[in-house]
Amino acid sequence: MTRRDFLSLAAKAIAGTSLGFALGPFLAAAHCVVTRTSVTLRGLPREFDGFRIALLTDLHHxxxxxxxxLRQIVDRTNLQDVDLIALTGDLxxxxxxxxxxxxxxxxRLQARRGVVSVLGNHDHADYAAAPLRHALRSAGIYDLTNDGIDLRRRGAEFRIGGVGDLWRDRQRPRKALSGAMSAESALLLSHNPDYAETLRDERVGLMLSGHTHGGQVIIPGIGAPHLPSRYxxxxxxxxCQGPIVRVYVSRGSGSSFPPVRIACPPEIAIITLRSLPESRT
Structure with a gap:
């Protein structure tokens, strides 16, 4: 099924009446769920064991x-009491x-170690990327586009980097991961999970992404009729497992057009990083 066919089918599902279309945003957004996942990284210092990240992506304001x-999403995220909030684009x-x-x-997002971000393909439309980055930085949100930061805790360091959008920007992982020394000792933000197919840097223990929206519409036995992915x-x-790097792909907290989700609710993803058991002692 082509994207045009999918959009036509989904639009017909909600646009048969004016009431149906009015329900679109409700169907797309009103049932956002909080999901929880733990991921073990071989190179994660024991000082960061239990480090909790809230992943927000694809808000599509x-x-x-x-x-x-958006206000409701921010309020629910703040209730999760996380160490870091990661925004992976299409804001x-x-x-x-x-x-x-x-x-x-x-x-208004609140986390002990702040908020970091990269942009997605929709953030680049209408020449919005530069003013959006400026606004995010002015709001105290770290722009990790082809850059990174080192978090420190009790003498240990953990690298968090980001790359530009796969469709609309450049990807420079060398700068983003500068300082990470061992395997699975860094976290990388990339809006598009397809980037994992070309990423061969074993220092990345986990990549955080969005972009696919989980398909938005899931058909039992078939899956998503349309996904914006080559894979x-x-x-x-x-x-998910890429050739080298694992990727957590969020279904997104919002919705693109048409604003319909079926068997695929939006999410606020809470990811807990764990070190190897032997490194915790």
């Missing part, structure tokens, strides 16, 4: 994902006018 919904949907409201809400259902959602 727009006429169908209003600011009031707005194709337009600079959506930047102020989106960033105003994201500026079929491989990177649809959850913990």
């Amino acid at each position: 727009s006429e169908w994902i209003p600011r009031s919904y 707005i949907h194709c337009g600079r006018p959506w930047i102020p409201g989106c960033v105003s809400e994201l500026s 079929g259902q491989k990177y649809r959602e959850g913990l």
Whole structure:
């Protein structure tokens, strides 16, 4: 099924009446769930064992994902009491006018070690990437596009880096991972999970991504009729294995157009990093 066929089918499902279309944002967004996953990294220092990350992605702030919904997502995320919040792009949907409201809400996010971000393909539309990055930085959110930071805890360090969007930007992992020394000793943010297919750096223990939305519409026995990935259902959602690097792919916290989700609720993903048992002693 082509993207055009999928969009046509989904649009017909909600646009048969004006009431059906009005329910679209509700169907897309109102049932956001909090999911929890633990991932063991061989190179994670024991000082970071139990480090908790909230992954937010694909908010798609727009006429169908209003600011009031973003406010609810931020409030629910703040209740999770995490160490770090990672934003992996598509924060707005194709337009600079959506930047102020989106960033105003994201500026309220609270985590012990702050908030980090990279952009997605939709963030680049309408020449929005530069002003969006500026607004995020002004709000105290770290821009990790082809860059990274070292987190320190009781003398130990853990590298968190990010790369530009696979479709609309460049990817420079060498700079993003600078300072990481051993296997699975770093975390990498990439909006598009397909980047894992070309990433061969064993220092990355986990990549955090979005982009696929989990397919938005799931048909039993078939899966997602449409996924924006070159690799079929491989990177649809959850913990996935690339050629070298594992990837956690969030279904996203919002929705693209048409704003319908069937058997694929949006999520706030809480990921707990664990060190190897022997390194905890």
